Amino acid sequence: MAKTEAPYAFEGLDRVMHEKARLGVLSSLMAHPKGLVFGDLKQLCGLTDGNLSRHLQVLQEAGLVEITKSFENNRPQTMCKLTRNGRKRFLDYLALLEQVVRDAAKTAGEDFGDARLRVQPT
Numbered sequence: 001m002a003k004t005e006a007p008y009a010f011e012g013l014d015r016v017m018h019e020k021a022r023l024g025v026l027s028s029l030m031a032h033p034k035g036l037v038f039g040d041l042k043q044l045c046g047l048t049d050g051n052l053s054r055h056l057q058v059l060q061e062a063g064l065v066e067i068t069k070s071f072e073n074n075r076p077q078t079m080c081k082l083t084r085n086g087r088k089r090f091l092d093y094l095a096l097l098e099q100v101v102r103d104a105a106k107t108a109g110e111d112f113g114d115a116r117l118r119v120q121p122t
Contacts, residue, residue, distance in 0.1 A: 001108030005050060007103070012096045014089070016062045021047055021055050026082070026090050064089060077109065 017026060024045040027037060036044070042052045059065040064086030068079045082090065 008097075010100060012093075013100075014062070014093055016058060016092050017090060019055075020040055021045060021051065022059060024060065025052070025080075026064065026086070029080060029082045030087065031088060032083070033087075034081045037079035038080060041080050059086070062086075 017023060024047075025041065028041055028044045038049075038052065042049065045052065048057070056065060056067060060067055063083060065085075066081050067085050068081075069079050071077070
């Protein structure tokens with residue numbers, strides 16, 4: 001099916017990234033290019049240990065996140081960081097989300113004549 005036949009199919013949205021918690025993890029890691037310690041990432045995203053671990057596993061399997069384990073002061077430390085490919089894919093994903101918002105706002109503005117919903121062309 002051509003894009004013009006289904007303009008709202010949003011085929012480019014990546015289900016791995018589109019999940020709410022994983023979107024939060026990726027956004028947090030994007031804002032911290034050197035990476036984040038597991039506990040800090042957990043706090044930023046408001047997740048439990050088990051929940052964050054599972055989401056990180058999915059992101060790691062997809063090649064988006066790199067996880068390294070080490071010891072600091074005789075305590076285990078897990079560091080999480082976006083991979084180079086993860087950063088590129090996330091930026092591509094954000095560009096697609098921006099397009100989705102522009103398209104929706106344009107349509108809503110046309111349908112309802114509401115100037116607040118009109119988006120300036122890029």
